[in-house]
Amino acid sequence: MRALPVEPPAFFPRGPSPLARLAFFGLVSIALLFADTRFRYLESVRQVAAIVLYPLQRIVQMPGAALSYVGTYFSSQRELADHNAALQRRLVEQGPAVQGYARLQLESAQLKGLLALRDHYEAAATAVEVLYTGRDPFAQKVFVDKGADAAIAPGQAVIDADGVVGQVTRVFPFMAEVTLLSDKDHAVPVQVVRTGVRSVLFGSGAGRAPELRFTAPNADIAVGDVLVTSGIDGTYPPGLAVAQVASLERDTGQMFARITARPLAGVDRSTHLLVLGPAAALPPRPEEPVEVESAKKGARGKARRGG
Amino acid sequence: MARPGMSPLSPAPPEEILRPAAAWFVLLTLALGFVGNLLPFAGVAEVLKPDFLALLLLYWCIQAPRYVGVGVAWLLGLLMDVGDATLFGQHALAYAVLAYGAEYFRRRVLRFSLWQQAAQVALLLGLCAAIVLLIRVVGGAPLPRWTYAVPPLSGALLWPVISVLLQWPQRPVASASDL
Numbered sequence: 001m002r003a004l005p006v007e008p009p010a011f012f013p014r015g016p017s018p019l020a021r022l023a024f025f026g027l028v029s030i031a032l033l034f035a036d037t038r039f040r041y042l043e044s045v046r047q048v049a050a051i052v053l054y055p056l057q058r059i060v061q062m063p064g065a066a067l068s069y070v071g072t073y074f075s076s077q078r079e080l081a082d083h084n085a086a087l088q089r090r091l092v093e094q095g096p097a098v099q100g101y102a103r104l105q106l107e108s109a110q111l112k113g114l115l116a117l118r119d120h121y122e123a124a125a126t127a128v129e130v131l132y133t134g135r136d137p138f139a140q141k142v143f144v145d146k147g148a149d150a151a152i153a154p155g156q157a158v159i160d161a162d163g164v165v166g167q168v169t170r171v172f173p174f175m176a177e178v179t180l181l182s183d184k185d186h187a188v189p190v191q192v193v194r195t196g197v198r199s200v201l202f203g204s205g206a207g208r209a210p211e212l213r214f215t216a217p218n219a220d221i222a223v224g225d226v227l228v229t230s231g232i233d234g235t236y237p238p239g240l241a242v243a244q245v246a247s248l249e250r251d252t253g254q255m256f257a258r259i260t261a262r263p264l265a266g267v268d269r270s271t272h273l274l275v276l277g278p279a280a281a282l283p284p285r286p287e288e289p290v291e292v293e294s295a296k297k298g299a300r301g302k303a304r305r306g307g
Numbered sequence: 308m309a310r311p312g313m314s315p316l317s318p319a320p321p322e323e324i325l326r327p328a329a330a331w332f333v334l335l336t337l338a339l340g341f342v343g344n345l346l347p348f349a350g351v352a353e354v355l356k357p358d359f360l361a362l363l364l365l366y367w368c369i370q371a372p373r374y375v376g377v378g379v380a381w382l383l384g385l386l387m388d389v390g391d392a393t394l395f396g397q398h399a400l401a402y403a404v405l406a407y408g409a410e411y412f413r414r415r416v417l418r419f420s421l422w423q424q425a426a427q428v429a430l431l432l433g434l435c436a437a438i439v440l441l442i443r444v445v446g447g448a449p450l451p452r453w454t455y456a457v458p459p460l461s462g463a464l465l466w467p468v469i470s471v472l473l474q475w476p477q478r479p480v481a482s483a484s485d486l
Contacts, residue, residue, distance in 0.1 A: 021377040022407040029381070029403065032396030037446055042395045049389035053345075057390075060345050135344070136393045137455055138448035170392070177392060184449045205449035 050172040124277035140183035147176040157276045163241035163264035191230035195220040209260040217250045217257045325477040328371045357462030368409030380406035401438040421467040429463030
């Protein structure tokens with residue numbers, strides 16, 4: 001109908017029918033999906049593919065980068081001066097804190113030495129820039145411009161000037177994938193600065209505020225409380241600012257309070273980030289004794305009967 | 308038979324005999340579609356950005372079924388999964404279904420006007436997006452925002468443009484008798 005030699009008449013063999021092909025490729029896709037979700041077999045394939053695609057992605061981004069470069073090149077002298085002044089002011093403002101920090105660090109090292117405590121993390125950090133946000137609409141991820149080449153490893157915490165942004169989840173040779181606080185599969189163990197109450201902050205997906213789940217309704221938490229990392233997961237070093245409690249609903253009918261928080265960092269805005277050094281290896285988790293396990297089960301059973 | 312009075316800006320009428328699409332041209336446009344999908348967008352453009360690769364695949368499945376079919380679509384889908392660093396196989400499955408849908412629609416879709424074609428294209432692209440949505444939600448992902456429904460529609464709006472543009476090299480050169 002359209003082009004001249006469009007297709008041979010049906011009585012010539014043309015290989016399997018489209019439906020057969022669809023069935024075959026559909027089954028292979030489903031197998032791949034399962035393999036990928038269950039076993040993460042394909043991580044190495046992904047690494048190789050990422051190396052191949054990397055130059056292409058950089059080339060594709062060049063026009064945009066060039067445009068923004070030209071844009072900043074022509075930004076006015078006045079604007080730059082204002083920006084510079086603001087940064088200077090900020091530097092001076094942070095001076096006392098930084099100087100105090102140096103003294104505190106020394107003090108803490110001495111105390112830790114006295115008490116024979118381990119260091120939680122090495123104070124090395126790598127400054128990175130966001131290349132682009134992930135194109136997957138189901139996940140909250142960004143890609144940054146350094147990876148295995150800068151000794152970045154999965155699990156390292158990522159912060160900006162105001163607080164925790166997320167953590168490195170996948171490392172490629174020249175870039176790394178950072179899962180943001182707001183991703184649904186992301187959780188940070190936190191602590192309320194005012195009272196020391198511990199909880200875990202879970203992301204809830206794009207455009208929704210992260211939640212503090214599994215917190216008892218009577219926990220001492222108020223709107224406006226600042227949450228910092230508690231460091232008990234061994235991933236995030238303790239004491240990093242994370243979020244501020246935004247809303248609080250205590251319903252006695254519910255097992256847990258419903259608490260949402262507003263991240264302090266510009267999780268979806270910041271372009272300059274800092275990847276913190278790897279967390280020091282924690283001692284291995286002790287194995288749970290069998291009696292405890294059975295006692296727990298008993299307690300759970302009781303709770304179920306009671307509730 | 309070419310009608311000399313036709314504007315080059317409208318698609319070829321079904322009775323016009325086109326030259327076959329060159330394999331390199333099909334490959335080039337698909338590569339461009341892939342690169343287009345990799346382009347970083349921001350703000351409104353990010354919401355509106357259609358799935359260029361799916362659109363081009365659909366076009367070539369209809370226009371050049373000898374070159375592009377379920378297998379090619381599946382391979383390109385895998386490539387897209389790698390580029391996106393998402394679940395391996397989600398785009399592959401969606402594109403394979405898309406190619407099969409194109410196979411099904413191919414014989415009749417060209418008889419419609421461009422805008423009627425666009426409506427059917429919106430359906431097919433929507434099906435493609437729905438498959439990805441289903442796979443991810445079954446995998447435990449949260450529901451995306453409503454803007455997830457926009458790309459299939461914007462893709463369908465691009466369909467007439469693509470149809471006219473990509474047919475250009477296939478239009479017969481005006482013969483001496485037309486002059």
